[in-house]
Amino acid sequence: MxxxxxxxxxxxxxxxxxxxxxxxxxxxxxxxxxxxxxxxxxxxxxxxxxxxxxxxxxxxxxxxxRLGENDMRAIRYLMSAGRRGSTITSTMLAEHLGLQGSSVTKLLDRLERAGHIRREPHPSDRRALSIVVTDSTRATASSSVGADHLRRFMVAAAMPSEERQVVSRFLTALADLPVVDHAEDAAGE
Known part of the structure; x- marks a missing residue:
């Protein structure tokens, strides 16, 4: 195409x-x-x-x-939380991804079978499990996705502060525009 x-x-x-x-x-x-x-x-x-x-x-x-969209979002979230020292449960991951608990369980089962995550005992709640990214997945993600993120960050870092602020205001204004359901508009005519 x-x-x-x-x-x-x-x-x-x-x-x-x-x-x-x-x-x-x-x-x-x-x-x-x-x-x-x-x-x-x-x-x-x-x-x-x-x-x-x-x-x-x-x-x-x-x-x-070899990850789907939600799988990649889950890995990024888990890695970020791990760097901050946060403990993440499946409930927290479900909330972050906007998924139902059963869908997150399937996602975690798939990621665990593929060797991307481990379920470990929660450090303070013995009824819960924490979700942790494996070292091999962390290394792969850091060398690929992390390197790409760093390149984008460097483009922004090279810009003067005033330009970053202008771009931020512009993108925020676009993001703040309401989503219009044109099907509803047409139905109301």
Whole structure:
């Protein structure tokens, strides 16, 4: 499958607000110049490229470690908690992943069979078990996923503080937009 690139004019035209009935009027009403609109398109193209790259990197890491999406999320959470010295139970993991207890039990059984985690006695609650990532999985994850995270961190660290703050405000504003269920909108008409 061909992915549009930042050099693909069709990719840009799809997100150009001047090519859409609803947003073309807003561009005029806001008094945005063509240069302003082109900068905004560049910004959204950069976000699209980042999302594709991030998805591809995540998929490559999961493939390398032979893990599903929730499996990888569980390993990352367990490793982070372990570095902080926190003890994690299956209930805590279920809450973090937003899964039912039975689904987490199956996930943990699968990870344990594959040698990624161990269930150990809880240090302060003899009725519970703690979940711990094995040393081999920790080493594999650190050398792959951890190295990728470090590369992204270094890009952010190289930016001046003011630029990081601008990017953070922008991404936070996008993330804070409400999710609109357009199926509900259409049903209400």
């Amino acid at each position: 061909r992915h549009p690139s930042e050099h693909d004019p069709d990719s840009r035209s799809v997100i150009d607000p001047r090519n859409h009935e609803v947003s073309a009027a807003i561009v005029r009403d806001l008094g945005l110049s063509d240069a302003d609109v082109d900068e905004i398109i560049d910004l959204f193209e950069a976000l699209r490229r980042w999302r594709r790259t991030s998805d591809a990197q995540r998929d490559a890491s999961r493939h390398h470690m």
